[in-house]
Every structure is written in structure tokens, then in C-alpha cells.
Amino acid sequence: MTIAPLALSAGDPAGIGPEIIAKAWTALRWEGPPFMVVGDARSLAAAGSGVRVRTVTGPAEAMDLFPTALPVLDVPLLSPVIAGQASSTHAAQIIRCIETGAGLALSGSVSGLVTAPIAKAPLYEAGFAFPGHTEFLAELTAGAPCEGLRGPVMMLAAGNLRATLVTIHKALNDVSAALSVEAIVTAGMVTHQALKRDFGIAHPRLALAALNPHAGEGGALGREEIEIIEPAARVLRDLGVEVMGPAPADTLFHAEARARYDAVLCMYHDQALIPVKMLDFWGGVNVSLGLPIVRTSPDHGTGFDIAGRGLARADSLIAAIRMAAQIAARRAA
Template identity: 60%
Template sequence: MIPPLALSLGEPAGIGPEIVFKAWAALKAEGPTFVVVGDARLLKAAGAPVAPVFEPDEARGVFGRALPVIDVPTSVEATPGRPDPANAGCVADWITRAVDLAMDGRAAGVVTAPIAKAPLYAAGFPFPGHTEFIADLTGDLPFDGTRGPVMMLTARDLRVALVTIHTPLAEVPQLVTADRVIRTARVVHEALRRDFGVARPRLALAGLNPHAGEGGSIGLEEIEVLRPAAASLRAEGVNITDPLPADTLFHDDARVTYDAAVCLYHDQALIPVKTLDFWGGVNVTLGLPVVRTSPDHGTGFEIAGKGVARADSLIAAIRLAADMAARRRGLR
């Protein structure tokens, strides 16, 4: 038995409270058990029966009948669809508290509901997003492996990891270096073994240019950067392909040939994931000393408070976090 997961509530004006309530309703009978770090009032407004708790372990006794919450109120009242930078500090605090619980071992891992970056930036938040913030929070914790963070998206039988994330397309070629590719692939290789139970991971490397450069006639990055990086990885014992054309990498027959694809930029990875399973994709941060997952969607301001948000992705993220945590404890 693993400790409950810690779930940070995310942007208070978004769909977080609604999908957290819906996820609890779907999971309350069989789990995984989780405790929410956030404002209990928001969850009550979403219709959830709330049980205030002080420690994650208390969640076990109430999870079947009520949503356990470590209550940390917002600074100002949240209005659905209208984010307020005044609550940015609370959003960051919810994440910090959830991560602290995982670092202390009181929570098995962290699941994060979506945040809105603009109000955080307006309040002076210095990190690009969740991934970098959690990497910083866990930076002093020992970790037996190649340190991330690396963003991976999963959907059904597809896993994709990113060498660059929220990078303007014009800047991608300069940032796709051999060192970045090698580090990303190492993290993915180790995580597949440690967190996903893949004994002999097979990685596919996506090319940057159309047709993977067509022998240098449509770009030289495959020849000058990607092939040498792949060769270096294979010399270390990492099973990875040379760069492959991205337009033929994600169909049904191709997906059975690898356990994860290393992609070079945002849309190259996320378009196939969201096409394959738009509602159920999960964002996983690899290479950290704590487990962290998140739904693969945003705050949904346009539908916040309307009762129509779907919790599929959050439910999948909770289940994946519990499975990863169990593997790290040798229980899978």
C-alpha cells in the first residue's frame, strides 16, 4: 500500500475544482486515494462533499465518502473564467505544499491540476511553468539517475518526450543540440525502466526536417547533430534509432516498434498524442526524485463553472501517478 497522492488544485478560476470533484467521484470506490491541496470552498462550490484533513494519511478514512482537502484558502474570491493575479501566490503555494508532501514521503507523488501562466507571470512567478517549478523545488533531493526535467506525454500506446518544449519554432534548430538530445534520451530510457516497467526500452528519434533531411538535401541537422547523438547513445547501451521522418512515426504499425519517441519540438509530439486520444492524454515529468503527472489540457476558462468539463485526463493522470509510485516502491 502506498501513501495517498497529493493533488494541487491549480488555477482557482479554471475547471480545476470541477474536474477534481469529478475525478474523485469516479475513483472514490476503488482509488487511487488522493488528497487535494487547495481551497475547500471552491470544491464545495463545484458540488463536492469535502472532508478537511491535515495529513495525507487521513485521506484513507474518508475518501470513500468525501473528498479529502488540506484547506489553503485563496487570497481573494475566485470567479470562474476570470483569473486574478492576486491568487497567484496561493496557486504556487498549493504546488509547493504538494511537492513537499511527496519529498517527505507523506504523499506517494504529485498530480497537478492545470494552471494559467499569464496571471502567474503578472504576479512575478519566475518559472516557465509547472515542470520547471517542480524541478527547482526538488533540486536538492537526491536522485539516482539522470536528472530531468523532461516532459513526456502519454496516450493509449503512445509515449512522446520533448527535447524542447514551449519554444518558438524559429528557435528550435539552435536548441536541438547533441547534448540536449542525449540527455533527454537518457532520462527517457531510465524512466521507462524505473517508472513504467519496460525492461529493455526501445526509443525512436524523430527527425527535425521533412523526410528526416532526405540525406542532407532538406536540412543538415540529421547528419550534423541527430545521427551523432544517436550513435553516442547506442554506445552507452541506449537502444535508439537514427532520426526518422516524423510523418511516418506515429501510425498504428509504427507505434509497435518503439516504447517512446524522442521528439524535437512541441507540435511534433503533441499533435499525434491529441489526435490519438484527445481527452485522455497525460503529461508526465521524468527525471525527478518525485512522481509528477498532470492532465494534458489547460484551465478551460471558457467553460469554467458550467459543469461541462471532462475529467478523463485528470483521472488518467491520477492512475498513472499511482502506478509509477508503486513501481518506484517495488510493488509492480
């Protein structure tokens, strides 16, 4: 099935984004999936180790050009880029790239959006009011029709592990207060629907991770399992979702356990991120579920410490591009 190219927002130009984008294009230029970068053409050309960069006016031109040059919808920066040095002077253009990519995806001009890494601190200095990409994209797409329950729910995928988050960017001290039956049920239903629609799993099996050690030890080590997570599991089962748990998190991620479910709902950020990165540190993908657009990203940050040195690996970005194209094709079908 031929679908529109993907849009790829360039992320922070002082990080490894330009380098891994160039490497991803080199790896995918002949086999695809094709993509169009939304970003500063000059910084992409400077980071590309001889990669030919061509500015384009839109996705149709990018599709034809993709095998021969990296197509860029140019969003020029207003000040020079110093590799490894984040600057709030680039914030407006970084935000504009994300907004443009989301708008193209909402219009159907592109089949989905892949986002290169951003650094939050320089964006906050410029007045950015969102914890991260996921929450910002939820706001940008809030008025658009969305099939099924609306997210966002963050999923991390690596190998045969898919882990979704009930809470996302919360301090560990605030996680318990942020948990509720409603939040877990919503995350579970969004995950259930996405596994069917976006991943082609006819009868999804979910696992619920406990919050506390030993799943709370009958209340001796915490009552969240008794008062929140177990009731949420019952509601999900009543809604027709196959659910196991809550189970102690230390028994959920080995190979035999992963064979028993299609996705695991984790209660907080590192409960999901640590096993995903242990399983495939270089190739993990971040997927936003429950949005009206397809959105993926590499599962790593801006890499300021190695930016501009030619050391960054593009594995995760390549995996994110391929996964976005696969999800887009399933939705189109």
C-alpha cells in the same frame, strides 16, 4: 501494495480544475487510488455539484476519509473566484499549493504529485519566473537525491504512444538553436531509465524523430539530422540504448510504427502534442521524467471558456491520477 495517497494541487481556481477534481473523486472514491487535494476548500465545494468536501491536516487522515469525502488540505484564497476569469490575485496561493504538494512528495508523506492545470499569464503578472509546472518542479526538487540522470524531461502518454520532448516550451523559431547532441542524449537516457523504472519495460526501444521534413533529405532540407540528431543516436547506442532514427516525423505515429518503439523522442512541443492529442484527445497524460518525485498532470489547460458550466471532462485527470499511482507503486516495489 498499499502506498501513501497522492497529493493533487488544485491549479487555477477560476478554471475547470475544481470541477474535474470533484468528478475524479466521484469516479475513484471506492476503487482509488486515493488522493488529497492541496487547494482552497471553499472553491472546491462550490464546484463539486454536491460533493462532500472535508478539510484534513495531512495524508494519513485523507487516506481514511477518501471514500466518504473529498479530502482537502486547505490553502484559502484571499479573494473571491469568478469562474472563467483568471486573476493574478490568486497567484500566491496557486504557487503555494504546488510548493506544498512537492514538499509532501519529497518527504514521502504522499506517493506522488498530480497537478491540475494552471494559467501562466496571471502567474507571470505576479512575478512567477518559470515557463510552466515542469520547470518549476525541477527547481523545487533540485536539491533532493535523484536516482539516475536528472531531468526534467516531459513525456506525453496516450494509449500506446509515449512521446518525450527534447525542447519543451520554446518558440518554433528557437528550436534549432536549442538542440544539441548533449540535450538529445540526456533526454534519451532519462527516458530509457524511466521506461525501465517507472513503466516496467525491461529492454526499452526508443525512436528519434527528425526535425526537418524527410529527415533533412540528406542535408538539402536542413542539416540538424546530420550534425546533431544522428551523432546523438550514435552516442545513445554506444551507451547501450536501442535507438532507431532519426526518422521523418510523418512516418512515426501510425499504428504499425508505434509498435516498433516504446517511446519516441520529439524535438519540439507540437511534434509530440499533436499525435498524442489526435490519438486520445480526452485521456492524455503529462509525466515529468527524471525528477526525484512522481509527477503527472492532465494533458490540457485551464478551460476558462467552459469553467463553471459543468461541461468539463475529467478523463485526463483520472488517467493522470492512475498513472501516478502506478509509477509510485513500481518505485516502491
